[in-house]
Amino acid sequence: MITLALIFFPLIASILVFLSGNNNAKKVALLGGLVQFVLSLVALSKYQVDPSSLAVNQAWLTSLGVNFTVGIDGIGIVLVLLTSFLIPIIILSTFEREFKNAAAFYALILFMSSALIGVFVSYNLLLFYIFWEAALIPIYFIAGYWGGEDRVKVTFKFFLYTIIGSLFMLVGIIYVYLQARSFDYTTLSALELTCSQQGWLFWAFFIAFAIKMPIFPFHTWQPNTYTTAPAAGTMLLSGIMLKMGIFGVIRWLVPISKAAFLCNGDIVIVFAVIGIVYGAVLAIKQDDIKRLVAFSSISHVGLIAAGLFAANELSLQGSVIQMFAHGVNVVGIFFIVDLIERRTGTRSIKELGGIINQAPLLSVFFVIIMLGSVALPLTNGFVGEFLLLNGLFQYHAGLAAVAGLSIILGAVYMLKMYQNVMLGESNEVTSNFAPLTLSEIIVLTVISATVIIMGVYPKYFLDLSQADIHSLVSSHCSSASCIK
């Protein structure tokens, strides 16, 4: 039941927010987000006692034989927690801004939360697809209506790009259904397909997931969309939504395409590794800090993707914990970017500088989140990066060494940005920088604390998904076959 509540509570909350009117919307939305977070903690406690208690299997579209099958496993729980942890933070992060049609804005965020949870708990492929597409609707409006310059053009491109990817997946889904006469996870996992069937299915699903993450060279919608969308939209996209693509690979691509997944790993990893270096190198000279972070995200996600396709226990465990860590850190950085832009009216590195003199507390948070992003040990970023690179190293040492360049390049662009934005003497743009407000301090404290707690004691988070990753690796990734 709690699983259904996780999906439908935010939907109800979304309607309530919409009805509460523009003045109260943000408070009601925050309350809704917090209740949702508590629900996810309840789910967590139930998960730790008995994961199967979270499964629900209801008859649904009987004519198609489709059941409403949901459940939460060790990978799903991490993403459910990530979603319900970040949604209230994202809502709180907007408290210093006033939005036109605020009720609609906050209602869309909660609607999105519902769809995202749906994606992460679906054990039915059709259900998964419905949630997958449903998640696109709110973000389309958030970015297209409340975004910055060029928002219509940029958002339309993003929409078109992802929807085209999804269509490939839809074709794949229909094909799988025709083969198995079922959308059910267990049935599909046991499905035996020929090599060429698996090959085509692999690419059909892969394109949808690769565009969502995005993996190089399907990434060009990302920097523009991240830069143009309002901060909350960028946080939703980078913090949670891109994890849909990564999650999709683990949940559906691996069991459906089996052998094709393993034998196409090489080519995908090569592109992912190119993306790691490419994103990091391009981030270095960006003047717009939002765009800089967007490119750094391409680099980070590239590593997660590479780990995914390296498909060993270390790399998969690394990608799961890194999904959480990246989500937290990237939301933290985009929030800092937003509060700087709000105060100074600019995101240009050239125009900023010396903010530390006015807001020393901000620099402390900035440093902590930055360290998480550059994967310093004892921060959350290190655990994931270490496991990912180690797993990738087991797959191919040379590729891991190239991917490891991000250890150096990450420090180059992050420290450069921090130095030019925060340090030095203040200038006319930054000399009146207002101190942090209470809501900002709360957001940054929660994020910074998470960065450190996960980094110092990662075992708790790793243990959540350990068993499921182990069985995934042993059942699908170590050996897989197809009918010749």
Added chain:
Amino acid sequence: MKELVKFIPLLPLAGFLVNGLLNKKMPKTMAGLLASSVMAFAFIISFSTFLSIKDQPNASFVVNIYDFINVGSLKIPFSFLIDPLSVLMMMIITGVGFLIHIYSMGYMHDDEGQVRFFAYLNLFVFFMLLLVMGSNYIIMFIGWEGVGLCSYLLIGFWYKNQNYNDAAKKAFIVNRVGDLGFILAIFLIFNQFGSVQFADVIASASKLGTGSVMLTAITLLLFVGATGKSAQLPLFTWLPDAMAGPTPVSALIHAATMVTAGIYMIIRSNILFTLSPTTCAVIAGVGVATALFAATIGLAQNDIKKVLAYSTVSQLGFMFLALGVGSYTGALFHVMTHAFFKALLFLGAGSVIHAVSGEQDIRKMGGLKGKLTITFITFLLGTIAISGIPPFSGFFSKDEILAAAFSYSPILWGLGAVAAFCTAFYMFRLLFLTFFGTFRGTEEQKHHLHESPISMTLPLMVLAVLSVVGGYANIPAVLGGGEYLAKYLAPVLAPTTEYIAAHGHKAHLSHETEYALMGASVVIALIGIILAYVTYVAKKAVPAEDGAELGFLHKLILNKYYVDEIYDAVFVKPLYALSSFGYKFVEVSGIDKLVNLTSDSFVLGSKVSSKLQTGNVGTYLLLMVIGVIAILAYNFSRI
């Protein structure tokens, strides 16, 4: 004892948290007192641990704190290894660290960022202790990167100055180049041995055999890590720039402790290196080259801290030379004596800078020995120690290294001796220009000249005593010494000793040779000193002003062989150019253009195909006729 050991790193961590969290609310004088007292307690525990394990062959033990990462077969406990090596390092870190904390209370007295300073300093000590106490490569790596972070924060401590911030950033990034090597080495170690625990790795290393490719790769990658942290060729350039940080930082981090991490790491993994002769040869070569390279640069520097910085790079080169030729004890011996005399020299330099109102150019100093008596005497003792004059500490440790180098290859000895000559010269040049002759600064500075407060001079005196007597820890047998350090470290070096005993290729120098080498190195040092005396005291020479015409060689070493300029042209500028190029041409007018073209082609395609639907019956008929003819023509051609 075992229960108390975990408090050694926890104490400075607590100091950091209290100072860091209270920050503005913390009374300034309390900050230093708190930071120093946690150091004192940490030292007391380290020292009593030392007392309890010395003279006991099997006294080492592991303290488990918690499970850090457990994934599949990868098991990484957060645990400490307490053995003679880690305890010695702990004593150096907390002991010298404590003195430098006391000194900082005087030195940073008027700085408004004092609380932040002590918080960072304590945090540094915490990470440095993790580095040496960790029982596996991951905990070591945590400390390794953590000290790098603190180094970054402290170099850029005065953050309003963007040059200092540049120096801090450079230190972090250059160190990360080394760190990449280190982490790749850890991956190799895990893949090879299935564990990252020192005990497991050391126990199964010898199964791979001498000179195995795997061990050579592991040790070379570890050494890459060491060149970053310990400022060796080619990654040394960050250290001289790091002098932007407050002087106590230079003494603690960039002389006595952090920069010796690479040496510690190699001694910790000694059997891996002993089994990889190729790597050892590389290390010896890089070490001696760095020693010589940096020493020659030191000859012409005019900034008091820059001279000491290059001297540090050079002395670290000596330590790597020792490691390369297999003298692990010699390397650690020099780590220890260097910690004493180089911390002393930096703190002395700080006292001088303090006295002359922030001036660091030795051309604008002179004649300070009358006003700064304690600073002068202690600085003199430190200078004699580093120059290698018996019976001061530096003589014994340097002699041990040079003797080991000689038995490996007389050429290495020769190069090392040249570096030692340069050391004696530039150090006495520094001493003479600073303390002898007449004062060359402004009248105002002259008016303010004063000896530093007791909080600063007391650490100088303690370190001076240690610099003088520190060598007694390991006086060679040939001079009737007990070689205590060698005996103390024997359990740590046992794998190497056993290996050498089994393969029996350690050449022993005859007593005559040892005496001759000692005599030679003392004479060489004395010549350097006399040369400096003649130039800077007897002839009263002062180095040329900036912009003066100089000879080619002089200009070359004054400009540090233009290494920074070369790196800038070869790495930094191309990377920036690549970034701009990539964005403009690959991203915007490359991949994204292609994406847009794809969608444009659909638009174009629909436009073209929509043109077919004109509604004109004549056009339709024409197309129909063409179609029919085409079909018929195709069918006829097939007959």
